[in-house]
Amino acid sequence: MKNKFDIFNDMKIDENEFEEITLSNEEKDKMKKRMKSKIKNKKKVNYKKYIAVAGVPLLIAGSIAMTSETTWAYIEEIGKQIEILLGRKEEEFNVYKVSVNQTIEQDGIKLNLKELMLDDGQIILSMNMDYSNFDYEKLNADEESLMLNICNVSVNDLMYAGIGYSISQEPLKGEKQKNLLIKGDLVDIDTDGDFVGDTPYELLDNIETDKDYKIKIEFNELCYETNEINEENKNNIVGSGEYESVDQSDTGEFNIGSYPLDLQFETTINGANIIKDTKVCKINKKINIKDGNKKGILTIEEARVSPVSVKVKYTFESDDINEMYEPVLMAKDENGKELLSSSGGTGKGNVVYLKSEIDLKGNEKKITIIPKAYNGTMYKPMKEESIEINIK
Template structure:
């Protein structure tokens, strides 16, 4: 595949047709990083018992706007997984070549939505999409995409999504859904429906809010990307919190770590929120970037999480996992919402506490995993 410079060299351009663009520092840095990497690779949230996933957004629209007629011909735009790597971790850099081409388009209310690619790793679905409209939908439209899974499962899903403008009335997006029941019981295949019924633009004030309604429905079936699951079941404990590494799944595009935290009664009584994440490096010195998938649990201090990391480096035989816990107190500014008791009664969990709230971090001892060959 040609790199970006080769593709641009093949384009005949009249310089008088260019308009000077105003870009911010993030956009400028993103483009520089992408071009640099292209040259190098020329050949190639939680109240006890509740899990919430969140995502930040980084603008990635410069190239598509600068060369709209050729956007689909440039690899960075063609690979939506890579373009919308919102935390710039590199986790999704190998997803495109392992994904399934869907390329199904639905049109409603003058807006077409195409599901481009989708991939399933046994517990998490990730899909990309393109939106083409006959009117402006804002710079970062909110896509109301409801995902329903065929079959019986008792828990919910966590996830995140992002949608960015890349050209006039043209947008690309990515959505991630992790099915909690499947985290420790991975499936070989999945049938699911995507129902999109609203595209919203919030703007910078309530007066700028606008939405477009329609009916965009998709039925998708996927086989899971084959991977090797290794049961670990090793734990460490510190200050009343136990971190248990349950298993590791290594597949061609990523590593997925499943881990459980158990909070003591003392910890539960003192702290409103206790969240655990994990850092990973290997015996070769490589440090792996990852993104949290959220988790599920109960009101008794037990929570199971999963986190996806970039794929295993060649030659690595060991993984060194370091769990880290963040303990915090809820305040009016950092909490809110509701939870449900065992009888289905709604409980308001908004705190009356003011101020920033007490916070503490705990770093656990390392867990060393000998990888199966």
């Protein structure tokens, strides 16, 4: 499968469509510090361990629209309430989440789990990490890059192993602490005890509404970047990477380190409300895709609508799977405004299994999903294949 992000190298953007914002030096520094914290680290134990840093410019571009004094103050509260980072009203998700407020510690790393929310296909955590007593300087670790890895989530006797996740983090000013908001995928359970998810399992389709479930969340490492390898950290180096700023004025290389952790949280949650407010829309629509003389079939299977987002499951099958860019999905609300979305997946043979998550703002009545296929030079919307999904 080709890397679809290569096409961004030739993307043309009409700057007149965007409001010009003048940033202070302080705001520019904050953006530079936050560029790594917004990286989505979709880890799978049987896939490449670390993401490509080439994605960083896209993330920086996405944060430009959020730069003002008011917004910075707003962002700095992300670890306190799940709704804030998701751009929703305060306490809007109270009926779906639980207040945990547990603290655990190892080797000077202190974690506090503030809130936990069970959503369709994922678990959402609001946390705080205090590393004031952790000797990261001994490892020559870059303080700003310190990032947790959530490895397993268990629900009663079911284990979602080696899960993918996204993490947003914001340093607390004047403290060696970070507020964290983590979204962990609950997709595949481990059925043979090898700590690899091997069987798809939709949790909300299988749990009982009148029953509380024990949740266990495991963190197995603290990842970091370092520019120097020495006797203290050489055994912790697990990879390397490169970075480049948007204007290409700043480039370089870094090493990736891993410090082992064995930290677990346990709590209970009831899924009755999120099950009641989540609906599944079966679609099963097949769309023929062509790129020159190469052909494939896009199958949009279903859309799962929760109060947080819409998750769309789809597959792409082709005998030329290694020579084609997989189709992507975009979504618009009833006013024609494009909604923020992200996607990921895995491949087996000549089939790629994908899921796109479309973030909701809470006021949508319906959305339109539009497939986009690569035509040799760019992704082109296939408006004739659009699908409408009723949200309310």
